Amino acid sequence: MNSRSLALFLSLCLCALPVAAQMAKRAARAPVQGIDLVTYHTDVKDVVVLVGAFPAGDAFAGVGNAAIPTLTGMMLERGTSTQDQFAIAQQLEDVGAEITYAVGPQSLQVRAKCLKKDLALVIGIIAAELRTPALTAAEFDKARQQLVGMLESSLQSTDARSQEAFARAVFPPGSPNRPHTLEELLAAAKSANVDQLRAFHAAYYGPAHFTLVLAGDVAMNETAELVGRAFAGWSGGQAYLDGPATAATAVAAGHVAAPAGGEIRIPLADKTSVSVLLGQATNLRDRDPDGLALHVGTAILGEGFTSRLMSTVRDREGLTYGIGATVFDDTLTPGAWEIEATFAPSLLPKGVASMRRELQHWWQDGVTEAELALRKQGLIGAYFVGLSTTTGLADRILLTIQRGYDLDWLTTYPVSVEALTAPAINAAVKAHLDPKTMVLVEAGSL
Amino acid sequence: MSDYASSFGTLFLVCAVAAVGAAPAIAAPTADGPVEGIAFVQNLGGIEEYRLTGNGLAILLVPDHSAPVVTFQVTYRVGSRNEVTGTTGATHILEHMMFKGSEAYSDAKGNSVKQYLERVGGEYNASTSVDRTNYFATLGAKDLEGYIAIEADRMRRLLLREGDRQAEMTVVRNEYERGKNDPDNLLIEDVTAAAYVALPYHHPTIGWLSDIEHVPIEKLRAFYDTFYWPNNATVTVVGDFDTRTTLQWLKQYYGVYPQSPAPIPEIYTQEPAQTGERRVLVKRPGELGSVVIAHKVPNGRDVDQPALDVLDAILSSGKSARLYRALVDSGLALSAAAGTDLHRDLSLHTLYAQLAEGATHAQVEQALLAEITKIQTHGVTAAEVLRVKQQYIAADAYRRDGTAGAAAEINEWIAVGDWTLYVRFPQLVAAVTPEDVQRVARKYFAPDEATVGWFVPENPEQPSP
Numbered sequence: 001m002n003s004r005s006l007a008l009f010l011s012l013c014l015c016a017l018p019v020a021a022q023m024a025k026r027a028a029r030a031p032v033q034g035i036d037l038v039t040y041h042t043d044v045k046d047v048v049v050l051v052g053a054f055p056a057g058d059a060f061a062g063v064g065n066a067a068i069p070t071l072t073g074m075m076l077e078r079g080t081s082t083q084d085q086f087a088i089a090q091q092l093e094d095v096g097a098e099i100t101y102a103v104g105p106q107s108l109q110v111r112a113k114c115l116k117k118d119l120a121l122v123i124g125i126i127a128a129e130l131r132t133p134a135l136t137a138a139e140f141d142k143a144r145q146q147l148v149g150m151l152e153s154s155l156q157s158t159d160a161r162s163q164e165a166f167a168r169a170v171f172p173p174g175s176p177n178r179p180h181t182l183e184e185l186l187a188a189a190k191s192a193n194v195d196q197l198r199a200f201h202a203a204y205y206g207p208a209h210f211t212l213v214l215a216g217d218v219a220m221n222e223t224a225e226l227v228g229r230a231f232a233g234w235s236g237g238q239a240y241l242d243g244p245a246t247a248a249t250a251v252a253a254g255h256v257a258a259p260a261g262g263e264i265r266i267p268l269a270d271k272t273s274v275s276v277l278l279g280q281a282t283n284l285r286d287r288d289p290d291g292l293a294l295h296v297g298t299a300i301l302g303e304g305f306t307s308r309l310m311s312t313v314r315d316r317e318g319l320t321y322g323i324g325a326t327v328f329d330d331t332l333t334p335g336a337w338e339i340e341a342t343f344a345p346s347l348l349p350k351g352v353a354s355m356r357r358e359l360q361h362w363w364q365d366g367v368t369e370a371e372l373a374l375r376k377q378g379l380i381g382a383y384f385v386g387l388s389t390t391t392g393l394a395d396r397i398l399l400t401i402q403r404g405y406d407l408d409w410l411t412t413y414p415v416s417v418e419a420l421t422a423p424a425i426n427a428a429v430k431a432h433l434d435p436k437t438m439v440l441v442e443a444g445s446l
Numbered sequence: 447m448s449d450y451a452s453s454f455g456t457l458f459l460v461c462a463v464a465a466v467g468a469a470p471a472i473a474a475p476t477a478d479g480p481v482e483g484i485a486f487v488q489n490l491g492g493i494e495e496y497r498l499t500g501n502g503l504a505i506l507l508v509p510d511h512s513a514p515v516v517t518f519q520v521t522y523r524v525g526s527r528n529e530v531t532g533t534t535g536a537t538h539i540l541e542h543m544m545f546k547g548s549e550a551y552s553d554a555k556g557n558s559v560k561q562y563l564e565r566v567g568g569e570y571n572a573s574t575s576v577d578r579t580n581y582f583a584t585l586g587a588k589d590l591e592g593y594i595a596i597e598a599d600r601m602r603r604l605l606l607r608e609g610d611r612q613a614e615m616t617v618v619r620n621e622y623e624r625g626k627n628d629p630d631n632l633l634i635e636d637v638t639a640a641a642y643v644a645l646p647y648h649h650p651t652i653g654w655l656s657d658i659e660h661v662p663i664e665k666l667r668a669f670y671d672t673f674y675w676p677n678n679a680t681v682t683v684v685g686d687f688d689t690r691t692t693l694q695w696l697k698q699y700y701g702v703y704p705q706s707p708a709p710i711p712e713i714y715t716q717e718p719a720q721t722g723e724r725r726v727l728v729k730r731p732g733e734l735g736s737v738v739i740a741h742k743v744p745n746g747r748d749v750d751q752p753a754l755d756v757l758d759a760i761l762s763s764g765k766s767a768r769l770y771r772a773l774v775d776s777g778l779a780l781s782a783a784a785g786t787d788l789h790r791d792l793s794l795h796t797l798y799a800q801l802a803e804g805a806t807h808a809q810v811e812q813a814l815l816a817e818i819t820k821i822q823t824h825g826v827t828a829a830e831v832l833r834v835k836q837q838y839i840a841a842d843a844y845r846r847d848g849t850a851g852a853a854a855e856i857n858e859w860i861a862v863g864d865w866t867l868y869v870r871f872p873q874l875v876a877a878v879t880p881e882d883v884q885r886v887a888r889k890y891f892a893p894d895e896a897t898v899g900w901f902v903p904e905n906p907e908q909p910s911p
Contacts, residue, residue, distance in 0.1 A: 043512045046843045077765075089765035093833050096840020115840055142777060145802055149780040152733035152803075158627055216847070269731040272623035305545070305560040311553075318613035321620035344623050347616070374565050381567020385584055388513040389848035444627075 027397075027407050028220035033231040034207030038397055038407070039223050040215040042390055046115045047216045049390040050122070051398050054210035055240045056108035059176035060200075066180040067147065067188035068200045072133075073103035074143040075197060079134035088125055097122050099129070106176050106240055106332050107402075108205075113391075116217045120226050127230035130205060140194040147189045151182055158275035158342075161266045162443035166277040167329075169264060169439040170336045176241040177329040177336070206236025211401050215394040240332050266443035274348050274444030278355060279338030282432045286330045287404045292416055293428035294327055294337070300367045300375050300425075301325045301358070302339060308358050309339065319343060319351045331402050337433055345445050352440065359435050366426030380414045481693040483701060491869030493856075494689070498697060501705040502677030505696060506865060508684040508852055516590050516685030517849035519582035520597050521860045523680070524673035526576050526651040527713060527790065535653015536661055536669050538574040539611070539618055543666065544581065545572070546610040549603040551596045559596045568593070569850070576647055577790040578861035584850045587686045591695050598699035601674055608663045615659060622652050629730045629901050630800075633738055636726045637899035638794060641740045645717045645791055675706035680860050685849040717742065717792050724897040732903030734780065735801040737810045740897040743795045743890045746788030746862030752874040753882035754795065754890070758784045759834040760826050760883065761797075761817060766833065768817050769799070778805045778813055788862050795890065807900045818891050825884035838872045 029038045058069045077099075079085040092099060097114035099122060110130070114122045154160035164179055171178035180188070214223055284291055302309040302325025309323045323341035330336075339359060343351035386392040400409050480486075484505070487495040496505040526537050544559075551557050563570045568585035583593055625631050635650050642648040652658070681700070683692055720742065744750055761784040762769045769782035779799040786795045797814045801807065845851050852868075859867045 044847045047847045049847075085765055086771075090833070093764045093766050094836055096837040096844075113844065115843055142775065145777060146774075146780055149734055149800070149802055153800075156629075156732050272626040273620060304564045306564045314617055315553075316613065318616035319620075321617050321624060342620060342624055344616075344620055347620075374561075378564045378567045381565075381586055381589075382569065383567065384586065385515055385567055385569055388515040388584075391847070 027410075029407060030220065030224060032224045032227045033234060034210070034237075035227060035231060036209075036211045036401065037220075037224060037227055038211070038213045038401070039218045039220045040213070040393055040397060041218055042216055042393065044216050044390055046117070047390060048114055048116055048119050048122075048214055048218050049216050049394045050112040050114075050126075050212070050214045051109065051394045052126075052210060052212035053107040053109045053398060053402065054206075054208075055106055055238050056200075056204040057104045057106040057176075058179070059106050059241055060204050060238065065188045065192050065196055066185055067192050068196050069108075069204075070103045070185075071140070071143055071147060071189065071192055072135075072197045072200050072205075073101050073108050074147060075135055075139060076101045076129045076133050078139040078143060079136070080128040081132040081134055082128065084134070085139070088129075091121060092125065095121065099126060101129075105179070105329065119214075119218070119223070123223075123226045123230050127227075127234075131231070131234055133201065135194055135197050135201065137194050140197065144189055144192060148186060151186045151189065154182055156268060158266075158268060158271055158273065158443040161268065162275040162277050162441045165264050165266055165443070166279065166338065166439065166441045167336070169441065170279065170281040171329075176333050202236070204236075204238050206238075207231060207234050208237030209239055210237060211398060213394045213397045213401075215397070216390040242333060262438065263440045263442070265446050266441070267446050268444055271444040272344070273342045274345055274442055274446065276341045276343060276348070276352060276355070276443075277338050277441040278352075278359070278438055279336060280433065280438045281334065281336045282327065282330065283334045284327075284330060284432050285332075285334055285403075286327075290428035290432060291330065293420055293425045294432055296372070296375060296379065296417065296420055297362075297367055297425040297429050298325050298327050298337065299379065300371050301362045304378070306374075308362060309341075309355070312358055313341070313351065313354045317350075317354055319347050319354055323355065331399065348442065348446070352442075356435070359438075363429060363433060363435055366429070367422050369422045372420065372422050372425065376417050376420070379417055383414060480690045481697055483697050484693050490866055493865075493869065495865075496693065498676060498701060500701055501675075501703050503696070503700050504680040505693070506680060506682045506856060507687070507689055507692065508682070508849075508856070509687065509689070510684060510846065510849060510852075511686045512846075513849075514587045514686045515584060515849055516587045516683060516687050517582060517584040517853040518590060518593055518597070519580055519682040519684075519853045519857060520601070521578050521580045521680045521682065521857050522674060523578055523678050523710070523860070524669075525574060525578050525861070526649065526653070527646045528669075528673065528711070529646060529649070529653070532657060533661055533665050533669065534649045534657040535618070535651070536657070536666055537579055538652055539614065539658065539661065540666055540669055541572050541574045541579050541581075542614045542618055543606055543610060544600055544604060546607065546614065547605045548596070548600040549605070550599045552605065557596075559593075559600070562592055562596055566592070574651055575861060576651055576787075578857065580857045582850070582853060582857075584685075590683075590687060590692070594695050595699050598702075601676065601679065601700070602703050604670060604674075606663065606667055606670060611663050611666065618652070618658055619655070622655060622658060625652065629728060629732050629903070630736055632730065633726070633728045633736060633899050633901040634796075636728055637738045637740050637796075637897050640724045640726050640899075641720075641742060641794060641897040642717060642792075644715050646713065646715070647789060647791070647794070672706075672708075673710065675710070676700055676703050677705040678710045680865065682853050682856050682860075684853045684856075713791065720895045720897075722894050726897065726899040728899065728901045729904055730901070732901070734803075735807055735903055736901045737797075737799050737801070737807055737814065738899040739797040739811065739814055740899070741795045741891050741895055742792045743786060744793065745791055746793055746859075747864050747867065750886050750889070751786070751788070751793075752871065753878050753886040754786055755871075756831055756834045756875060756878045757821065757826075757883045757887055758786060758795075759837065760821075760830045763834070763837065766830075768820075769797075769814070772817055773799055773810065773813050776813075777802055778810055782814070788858065790861065790863050807902065811898060811900075815893075818887060821884060821887040822891065826880050828880055831878060831880050831883065835876055835878075838875050842872055 027040045061069050095118045097118050099112045102109045112122050167179050313319050313323050320341050320343055325339045327337050485497045485499050494507045529536050563583050566585055566589040568583040570583035572581045639648050773779035773782040780802050782799040784797050786793050799810045856868045859865045
């Protein structure tokens, strides 16, 4: 996007409709071999960024071995049916290209960066790795060893332990966002076998619900030809899971052992900082009617240095290095809401009390129109700053599609933010959050 | 969540920064710039360098009109190397205090740097390292002037109040505590402290806890009054700006200051030669052990740095890298890396590996050293060197995507003392030969000059080292 076109985009975005035509010049979307392909041309020279995702995340383990989706994702970089991992790595490194995979709660995500001249090579390797990974027993043993090591490291991490406990407390069984415990994952990794990976790959890897976004020095015609050739004849894939309603927390619903006072404490020896989470499930997706209002209201409470939490708990009281509030895991399913902070063990009671005080004030009394006016301006400004790199642009497009919007949302988002009112935000907060039912998790030397 | 992060502990950024060549003398301003009172110094690789003649403020302009966004950065050439016993961590605390308000811009007035940048949607932060402190934001081009005004005001008109220091001290202390949660951070800190005896790189940038808690406001004030002057700073602007207008703003807001009344103090301490291997042991609760092997190598501007950078890439960049094959693929380690933390004075090269289950510290240490020995003995191949050079060509294109990345990289070259290496370093890498790589491997990795650290988790299930 050149300066002129984005400047026009900026100026038009608040008066909406002509923007779609502007975006249309840059964005193109078409089904190619069953893949939802999106390209967005920018003025950056030679650089192409690729992000894509399809449903093959941890939630698809179902009642089987919990480590299989992650292990399958880890094996993608370990060779294909025709080339070993080192031959592939050499081809990519010879041209400075990068391909990585990550497994999330629901998605298998692929990311790549390369020069325009190397796009055919990169797409070809991605296709081969997704379609025909080698999945050999020898490489499987190495991947499993790595996963076991990573999980063991997490056992001593205050952040990892608190996040796991929090997600299990707020997401009930059956929710795609509910993780297994680290101990369960460790046991699963140790007992997994390569046949399970092959079966998982056959069942879940395919073009159905695969969204692939390329941004930068790209054109749809050339890209579609490359993708069509590389993925020709590929079939299969599953739909994303839709989680059950989570009107109450899992703790409140009796799905986990109810701790006294809604508190979960995870003692870890010799830790100098305690990780703290306070929150609940929201029963709300981003695209639901109150979704945006809850996000913006949460930003006023806990996003950035001028948020209420940072300006009071950190700046005024000096109790923490970092504290913030966020809505998360609400892209595909109903999500959750949390305040996250760290405190020295000696300041923990005081810190948690301040956190609760600010939460109660925000929930009870709401946000003001003045706060909202400032936050709107900041959110819209940050949105456009985020679109100024190909990576930011590609990520935003993928997120837009995963949230269930069409690409027009890229232009209507600022308009939607601008239209919010303080009463609408305060009503959404009251409707979807209740401090009395929130779970508090503390991990560290307590 | 963005924060005023310190950048200490980024030892293993491969290919991120590395350096070269004896530092060329900063060229004297040779011609009038487009704005009176601002002299044009040079244009190198599309980057225009200027100097505010009245006070010596250095200015780097990097135009990029691909999006209506600009990154503005001020780099002060002061870091934890400028601290002494009792003031360790002062540079970093001062960085935090820079967000507590200046004469014209503060929370009380409703126009502080935080309030301004969050109102316009800027992405902003600050960071402190051993050789520099930087403040930066990426924001819409239309909002640039307002940010320049705030940055200029806090250069010399910071409030620096004792009440703010007290509240911020506990904030910094929690930052320190968070870092200490990770045993690898402790290991790197202890190895660094053992590797440097005389140079101030000995102490961590965040400081010793007792200094963080007790440094008085008067010492912070003295630190500020010593180092925060235009002649000790470089402004970098990357993105969609008009050169003449931007220079006019810089003159308007920064031109009101004189240069420092006293010369900026230089560090004259030199590190004595190391005459024997040093060893460090860190024991903490944990699950996986790790090994660090550190060697002091020349400053970031040294002519050998491009070859050292190629060496590190051959060792640890990607799956083709030697450490991956020898340690990770063999099942000895979960990860392995090589890299150099470039400094204005002696830099620190580190080899690192996290032990896989069943591997011992001794095995992993030997495996890391064996890869160095192989290169010392047999050298590297032309194909390996060519691969690194190709990666530099791609990286050169990638860094033109967006404005913040370029500003961050320029910042690190300013820190080591020569911003022109941002442009020249890739060219110098292009000239590296396999023989250069073998030569530097032989020159800088003597066993008697190593500092070896082991993190040994206190867990009975781990094999004893």
